[in-house]
Amino acid sequence: MEDMNNCELKILNKHSLLERLMGDKELISEILKVFLEDAPRQIQNIKISMQNTQIENARDAAHSLKGAAGNIGAEKLYNKARDLEYALRDKNLNLINPLLAEVERLFNELKTEIQNFLSEG
């Protein structure tokens, strides 16, 4: 995932996704659907944990979201979720909310892209 540190990050790196899942398109769409269902739950998890001041739970949820994003080649979301995870880990409170908003925005962008990808077949 070295290319995730470059400036040319992709919302959804289809090439790396295909490579990761060994070109199995059926599997790819199955996994993308699971991601679309599960990622909002993780984001919700982060918010609820923050409201209950369970920072460590929020950090773990951000970590999970990062993993899921990395798994499907969602490079921008991966990076942002990682930043959020680190901000939560370091209890960098003034960074957390803006990062969370960014994560949500990126997820919505990604969602559109995934839906387009899925409808292309």
Added chain:
Amino acid sequence: MKILCIEDDKTTAMTLSRLLEKWKYSVFSASNGIEALQILASKNPPQLILTDWIMPELNGLEFTKKVRKKFKGKFFYIIILSSKTNKNDIVEGLMAGANDYILKPFDPLELKSRINVGVKTIALQNKLAMKVKELKYALDRIKKIEGLVPICMYCKKIRTPDNYWQQIEEYIEKHSDARFTHGICNDCLEKVMKENNLTKN
């Protein structure tokens, strides 16, 4: 071959199990360490384990430590699969008892070949364990006489632990694999003949 996959993130869990099924593994899934320990406590559990680190309930690191402590006689090959990518994390994971550590997002071919290393290690370990068992079985069946054996200085009977005086042949046959054939030595032959007033013809 069975493989246990411990992963709380659904997307990754599904990716893993589908890939592993494709590679002909029979996949057992758990979403945290507690569930995984229950699977390991069942009969004929998977010996190959892929575990995430950060999970609710019982995380992968604690799980690994628990397995090593709880199942001392059994061999499990544990691979930690984590997006904790610091050198210190890797060292900590391996120190906790993991056999290998793979960074997330994982490369499928790397995963496949590292799992293969695990399969080979398990086969070797199982073969070794079987040999040890066989040797132990054989050793248990080797009889030997050792220590201080109380013997009558005149008739050469041996005193058993329950204070019974046993013929020396009987004693040796019981405590070793030696068997006796009976004969008579020249000195005894002469003595016996004299006692019975016989002469050599």
